[in-house]
Amino acid sequence: MNKPAFTARFNQGDRVAMAVSYDGRAFHGWQSQRKPQVATVQEALEQALGHIANAPISVQCAGRTDAGVHASHQIVHFDSPCERDEKAWVSGGNTHLPPQVAIHWAKPVANDFHARFSATARRYRYIILNTPARSALLSGGVTWENRPLDVQAMHQAGQALLGELDFTSYRAVACQSNTPMRNVHFLKVSRCADMVVIDIEANAFLYHMVRNIAGVLIAIGAGIKPVTWAEEVLLAKDRTVAGVTAPPSGLYLVGVTYPESFQLPSSGSGPFFLAGF
Template sequence: MRIALGVEYDGTAYSGWQRQAHADSVQAVLESALSRVADAPVTVTCAGRTDAGVHATQQVVHLDPPAQRPERAWVRGVNSNLPGSVAVTWIRGVDERFHARFSATARRYRYVMLSHPVRPALNRDRVAWTWRTLAVEPMQEAARHLLGEHDFSAFRAVACQAKHPVRTVYHLSLTRVGDYLYLDIEANAFLHHMVRNIAGTLMAVGAGEREPDWVADVLAGRDRTRAGITAPGGGLYLVGVRYPESYGLPPMGRLPAFA
């Protein structure tokens, strides 16, 4: 039987999700732990690859285990073989039609910004820090231009391998809690660096460098060089993957929050 796993990780020490020959990756350490429990080589497929330094509270993977184990054995056994920065949070049996990537109907990310004159020490790899004061209201106004289906070429990394740049953003909001700003975004799928490029662009609006309507011009121009910076990977969290309800999988992980 195929199984699906929910995975949480701190991506600070990893080169990203995808297995690489000469660098540590989340996929490699997870597959190693699963292989120990299964007593055979295991390969997993994820809902969406994350970049170096990016975190997750709800990555979803599937695998066809070479051995049958009780659900408790998978969770506890795998976690006992994982480093402290990676953990399996749940497991579900699914039918063979389920695919962690292609069965997903939406993904949700949270991007965390810290607007404070002094750089953080403890949270330096978990938030995007700026010394500038960010005004959330202009950022919210600018974000409205990105809702719906658009060509997001202006927010696409040069190395993006997606076949086309059209994506549909279902939800995009910004909230402030003290010195922290949370950007929450959900879409059917994302381009390489899309969330980080949106965050960098909205930060320019929040800092007063650009007017909110500039974002509409950037979007229409489809030119990456006209948008804002690529915001740091450490502020980004994959927090949810949605699937048809028939699979019975949790749609969200916990939302990272700071105070």
């Protein structure tokens, strides 16, 4: 097995970009709540990196995920308070992390890089196990749907959501974004054996947007609603007409896009059990 080549070295004050994956079942979302009894991914990562730096570290992420939502390729950045090499941040950081969180790489970036504001797109995958019986092994890692799903109908319905549109009907009532406008670059629904995969990329997402889209597409795939319903919900600009919010267990942040000038490694497709798909 080839050992990872850790070549980068960081000086004090250097900005560090990092790729992280996590199993959201163990956490109350990404964002730190500064409460000892509430575990969050951000707090776990900051504590681990703080051990390596022997100093407090505050990280910024590309997209804050909710409780129970996973990530195979979350991007974060922080400013190094000390001189360390890449191996220290990656291998050393992982030794201080819980098993549900892993650092994959750390790279030096320009000081104007920002994990959130420099991103031009985010990509999520919503994974549905479409079998008559639930899986004990994948519990919490996918959403289970025992009704047969028509993948072609789901994909066709999703094409009405492409482009820069008003997603009022697809955001949570508690969403605090100043605008409901988002630009969806692609939305694909396909089947991989017993898995139905909703693959969606946009410039950014509203609170619960992907899960609300998944809820609508599942209803269409199950034959409860017609293909046209996804567009009807969109045009209504009313959250109450959209139906249920799909569970968080099937949702993965799988990629973040940045300008090529930052030269960050590609994300792959994720999550790991759909590698190559």
